[in-house]
Amino acid sequence: SQQGEEDPQALSIQEGENATMNCSYKTSINNLQWYRQNSGRGLVHLILIRSNEREKHSGRLRVTLDTSKKSSSLLITASRAADTASYFCATVEGRAAGNKLTFGGGTRVLVKP
Amino acid sequence: DAGITQSPRHKVTETGTPVTLRCHQTENHRYMYWYRQDPGHGLRLIHYSYGVKDTDKGEVSDGYSVSRSKTEDFLLTLESATSSQTSVYFCAISGRQTNTGELFFGEGSRLTVL
Numbered sequence: 153s154q155q156g157e158e159d160p161q162a163l164s165i166q167e168g169e170n171a172t173m174n175c176s177y178k179t180s181i182n183n184l185q186w187y188r189q190n191s192g193r194g195l196v197h198l199i200l201i202r203s204n205e206r207e208k209h210s211g212r213l214r215v216t217l218d219t220s221k222k223s224s225s226l227l228i229t230a231s232r233a234a235d236t237a238s239y240f241c242a243t244v245e246g247r248a249a250g251n252k253l254t255f256g257g258g259t260r261v262l263v264k265p
Numbered sequence: 266d267a268g269i270t271q272s273p274r275h276k277v278t279e280t281g282t283p284v285t286l287r288c289h290q291t292e293n294h295r296y297m298y299w300y301r302q303d304p305g306h307g308l309r310l311i312h313y314s315y316g317v318k319d320t321d322k323g324e325v326s327d328g329y330s331v332s333r334s335k336t337e338d339f340l341l342t343l344e345s346a347t348s349s350q351t352s353v354y355f356c357a358i359s360g361r362q363t364n365t366g367e368l369f370f371g372e373g374s375r376l377t378v379l
């Protein structure tokens with residue numbers, strides 16, 4: 153079963169626009185992470201937000217976390233064609249040992265030049 | 266890039282044959298993981314290891330076994346491959362000695378079971 157569910161499943165935008173995707177999860181978490189996957193490649197870690205944090209920034213990325221709603225959002229500002237990829241949220245539950253991440257189904261983002 | 270190598274990168278096999286996928290890391294990280302990725306299911310954890318000879322089951326472990334005899338190698342074995350095990354398999358390592366850190370992924374091994 154998936155802990156995280158991303159919404160939307162697919163997103164198409166023009167270069168320069170912002171892209172927003174959401175993630176909902178079911179159980180209490182220690183932290184939530186976002187990953188990017190280019191076609192045919194492995195996943196690359198983007199950003200980690202802990203359960204006691206509400207917002208985090210990294211370059212053009214902004215992540216929010218609302219633990220009361222069990223949801224997170226990833227905003228990519230001023231998107232570029234190179235941002236075309238699938239984006240996954242992943243959670244580490246409570247006191248889970250060993251970094252066992254549970255992934256959502258992902259959002260496919262297409263940035264048109 | 267984290268030093269993670271998966272082999273083979275592509276394999277086609279027949280139902281009922283054994284298959285072993287290898288993950289090799291040069292980072293000396295304690296934790297190693299095997300995930301499978303299928304359309305509509307995201308990534309699902311198969312098995313993970315928290316040290317040499319220390320392994321545990323993940324969400325979808327049935328039909329798979331693992332071994333870790335050295336820090337750098339984590340093997341995933343399908344004793345008798347089935348068509349439902351056609352998937353892309355990813356190895357990952359943990360970036361820290363303690364929990365809750367980020368994972369570094371290999372490039373994946375695409376397995377087709379005919």
